[in-house]
Amino acid sequence: MNNASDNVYALANLTKRYPKKYRPANDDISFTVEAGEIFGLLGDNGAGKSTLVKQMANLVRPSSGSVKLFGTPVEEDPMLVPRFVGYMPQSGRTLNSLTVAEAIYFTAHLRGLSRREALTERERLLHVWQLEESRDQLSSRLSGGQQRLLQLAVAMAGQPPVLILDEPTNELAPQRRRHVWETLRAENQELGTTIIFITHDAIEAEKIIQRVGIMREGRLVALGKLQILKGQVDQQLRLEIRFPPDTPPVVPADFSRVELSPGHWLIRLDRRQVETILAVLNQSQLEDFQLKSATLEDLYLRYNK
Amino acid sequence: MKKRSPHPLYIQLYDLFLIELCNWRWGWRNLILTGTVLPIFGMILLGSFARELGAEALSYVLVGNLVMALLFEHKGKLISHFSYMKAAGSLDYFATLPVSKFLLILAAFAAFFLLFLPSLLVTLLGGAWLLGLHILPHPLAVLVVPLCALPLAGLGALLGVSFRTPEEAMATGRLLTIVMLATGPVFIPPDRLPDWLVWLGFCSPATYAASALRQVLLGPITQRLLLDVAALAAFVVLSFWVVDRLMEWREN
Numbered sequence: 001m002n003n004a005s006d007n008v009y010a011l012a013n014l015t016k017r018y019p020k021k022y023r024p025a026n027d028d029i030s031f032t033v034e035a036g037e038i039f040g041l042l043g044d045n046g047a048g049k050s051t052l053v054k055q056m057a058n059l060v061r062p063s064s065g066s067v068k069l070f071g072t073p074v075e076e077d078p079m080l081v082p083r084f085v086g087y088m089p090q091s092g093r094t095l096n097s098l099t100v101a102e103a104i105y106f107t108a109h110l111r112g113l114s115r116r117e118a119l120t121e122r123e124r125l126l127h128v129w130q131l132e133e134s135r136d137q138l139s140s141r142l143s144g145g146q147q148r149l150l151q152l153a154v155a156m157a158g159q160p161p162v163l164i165l166d167e168p169t170n171e172l173a174p175q176r177r178r179h180v181w182e183t184l185r186a187e188n189q190e191l192g193t194t195i196i197f198i199t200h201d202a203i204e205a206e207k208i209i210q211r212v213g214i215m216r217e218g219r220l221v222a223l224g225k226l227q228i229l230k231g232q233v234d235q236q237l238r239l240e241i242r243f244p245p246d247t248p249p250v251v252p253a254d255f256s257r258v259e260l261s262p263g264h265w266l267i268r269l270d271r272r273q274v275e276t277i278l279a280v281l282n283q284s285q286l287e288d289f290q291l292k293s294a295t296l297e298d299l300y301l302r303y304n305k
Numbered sequence: 306m307k308k309r310s311p312h313p314l315y316i317q318l319y320d321l322f323l324i325e326l327c328n329w330r331w332g333w334r335n336l337i338l339t340g341t342v343l344p345i346f347g348m349i350l351l352g353s354f355a356r357e358l359g360a361e362a363l364s365y366v367l368v369g370n371l372v373m374a375l376l377f378e379h380k381g382k383l384i385s386h387f388s389y390m391k392a393a394g395s396l397d398y399f400a401t402l403p404v405s406k407f408l409l410i411l412a413a414f415a416a417f418f419l420l421f422l423p424s425l426l427v428t429l430l431g432g433a434w435l436l437g438l439h440i441l442p443h444p445l446a447v448l449v450v451p452l453c454a455l456p457l458a459g460l461g462a463l464l465g466v467s468f469r470t471p472e473e474a475m476a477t478g479r480l481l482t483i484v485m486l487a488t489g490p491v492f493i494p495p496d497r498l499p500d501w502l503v504w505l506g507f508c509s510p511a512t513y514a515a516s517a518l519r520q521v522l523l524g525p526i527t528q529r530l531l532l533d534v535a536a537l538a539a540f541v542v543l544s545f546w547v548v549d550r551l552m553e554w555r556e557n
Contacts, residue, residue, distance in 0.1 A: 059397050079311065082403040091394035097327040110320055110402045112309030138330065154398075158309070 007071070008162055008194045009033040009056060014065035016051050024063070025051040027218040033196055038188055038208050041198045042300045043215030049198045050090060052215070053164050056196070057087040069162075083112075088155035088165040096140035100131050100150055103139055104157050111158030118158075125153040128183055144171035152180065156187065163187075165197040169204065177201060181208050206296035214303045221303045229299055236298055237274065239267040241281070242288040249285050252277070263287075268298065311403035321404060321412030328386065329420050339378045340424025341431075344370040348432045351492065355436075361494055363436045367429075368519045369492030374428055375421070375450070376514050377482040380457035381475070382417050383410075387465025388474040396466065410548060414458040418451060425450075429522065438523065446521040449534065453514035456540035459548040466552055491515045510540040 009032060016026040025048045033039045041049050054060040055067055058074040058081040067074045074081055081087075095103040104125050109118035126132045129149040134142060139150055148171050155163055168184070169177040185208045187193045199205045212229060214222040222229055243249055245263035255277060258266045269277060274291070283289070311317065329336075347370045355362040390396045399409055433440045461478070468474035485491075489506015490498060498506075506512040517533035520526050 054397075057397075057401055059400060079403050082401055083309070083311070085401065087397070087401040089394045089397050095395065095398065096393065097330050098324065102324075102327065106320055106324055107402065110312070110317065110404055112311055112403065140331075 006035045007032045008035050008037075008069065009196070010066075010068040010071070011056070012066050012068075014052070014055060014067060015063050016048075016055060016060065017063045024048075024218050026055070026062075029065070029220050031213060031220065031223055033194060033211075035194055036188065036192045037194055038184070038210045039194075039196045040205050040209040040212045040296075041196070041215060042200075042202060042212060042296070043198075046217075047215040048218040049215055050166055053087075053166055053196065053198060057081055057085060057164055059087075084160055085162045085164055086111075086155040086157070086160035088151045088163070088168060090166040090170070095150070095154065096138070099136050099138055100142070100153075101126065101135040103150060104153050107154045108157040111160065113158050121157055121159070125157060128156075129153045130179070145173060145176055148172055149176070149180075152183075159191060159193070161192070162194045163196065165195065167198050167200065169199060169201045174204075177204050181205065184208060202297035202300050203295055209296065212296065212299075214300055216303060222299070226296065230296070236293075237269055237271060238290075238292045238295065238298065239269060239277065240290045240292070241265050241267070241286050243286050247285060249281055252280055314405070314408060317404045318408045318412055321399075321409055322415050325413045325416035326419065328416065332382070332420065336382070336420055336424055339381070340374050340421050341427050343378075344374045344428045345431055345435070347373065348428075348435055352436045358494075358497075360438065362497075363438055364519060364523050365490065365492055365494050365515075367432045367436055367438055368515050368522070369486070370432060371425065371429060371518055371522075372453070372491055372511050372515045373482075373486060374425060375454050375518075376457055376511055377486065379414075379417060379421055379454050380461040381478050381482070382421075383413060383458055383461030384465045384474050384478040385471060386413060386417070387462045388468065388471035389465075391466050392471060406552065407545065407549065410459060410462045410545075413462065414455065418454050421454075440522055441524040443521045443524065443526055445526070445530070449517045449521045449530075452534065452537045452541070453518060456510040456514070456537055456544050459541075459544035463548045463552050485509045485511045488512070489515075510537060513537050513540075 011032070012030050014026055014029040015024050017024045027048075029052060041052065043049050051060060055062050056069075056074070058067070058078070061075065069080055069084065072080055098106070101122055105118050105122045108121040109115060113121055126135055129152060131146065131149055131153065134146055139147060142150060148168070152165070152168055155165060163184075169180050172180065181204055184195055184197075188195055188208070197205075206226065209226050211224065212222070212226050213220050240260070241249065242264050251257055251265075251267065255267050255269060255273070260266050267277065281289075312320075348366055351366045351369075352363060355366045387396070390399075429440065432438075460481075464474050464478050464481075465471075468477065488502065488509045489512035490503060491506075491511045495503045513533040513536040517530055517537065520530050520533070
């Protein structure tokens, strides 16, 4: 195995075409993921993110191009991905006949831990993912959110050096989402785990993402370190205002606003427009307002217009 | 970087077997229905016709229903299990673990076979009682009974993952069952079948399974058992070879 570079994954000109589809699911995608990196993939539904990570997990064969893991093409050695990568699929129904504790234990043991180590790992992950109370419950009887946490525990079982997570915070309440990101960051910092994930939860994910790739219609339209990419939108600000729903404030027509919920708007503006809008808004009419710099979500929206 | 080697094959098989055995939690009602109730009703129905034809015809009814339960219901369970695993993403889960495809199929076969055994025993005893037949089990039954279930196990897994939906896979499996059961002396004695159908039956594992089961459960054991066991073993090897060549669970 070639470990000369720090690249965990190296994708080159990866293209995946499905029969009877007018455009490729992935079109000429190239990037690398370095050891110990947290890499986030963002994109609209149908942008080709899941197909991409399935190719990285050697579950889907590319039409052309290559996926190398630690310098070796994944298709050359069928045991390469299973030995180094913990994969979490989008579906939460994969282990329906097992209890929570069994699913974690068997996965850890099959990944090469001894029986004693697998038992210890099971207890660690039950604790980390706050699943102790559900340990003897069948995974099919868990709530959607708990199934998601179990999938995360199973992907992490045996402490593989690379994690590929397909929408790890789907179906989770905000508090649990935060817990997921904090736990993943701790796993990355304490064990040096390389984490690659897909998410729609751009605002929360921003706290841990180091490098980001944004996909649109099968192509990678943006790739780079988060801070550098955010430089493209750093002139933008987000103004969030809250007000009684029956008395909306007057906002000039040239400001685009998005209704996040009744009585809660998001207004995107340039820095030079701040004074204008604050002068126009009747602040006594507002319950709350927050002015923030641009986020990963703004970046994502910029590339998905 | 943590680098662990996969466990030896027997440990992988044991773990996979235990995982697959947990399917009793959802499948036991279904197993009782398809493994006991359907064959028993089949025997009551066919037995009412065969009674006039004598003990030999009744033995074909008993053994034919056992073959149906052992070979085809078992295959049907594996089809539905693997097609569900594909649809639910479980196959992706196993494919990303350091385990072999062959061991997963073998573990699923062994687990479902074990779950099927009580039904099979009830069907055998209940059927013999209903049809008024005496069972004379030979010790070779311990070898022959699992061997009868194996030839279509690999095929069940292959069909399960080859179709887009579980419904398509199950329908194809049922069609195959009907063709194989109707081909050769499985339910009906050979002297009551046209010659061409008897000859065609030599291509079907069900023919050999029925013959072998008849000998080890009702007696007498003849040299034909050697041919039956050899043919069944050949079908097992062929079935797993085909699965190994055609069933792609990684990079599929």
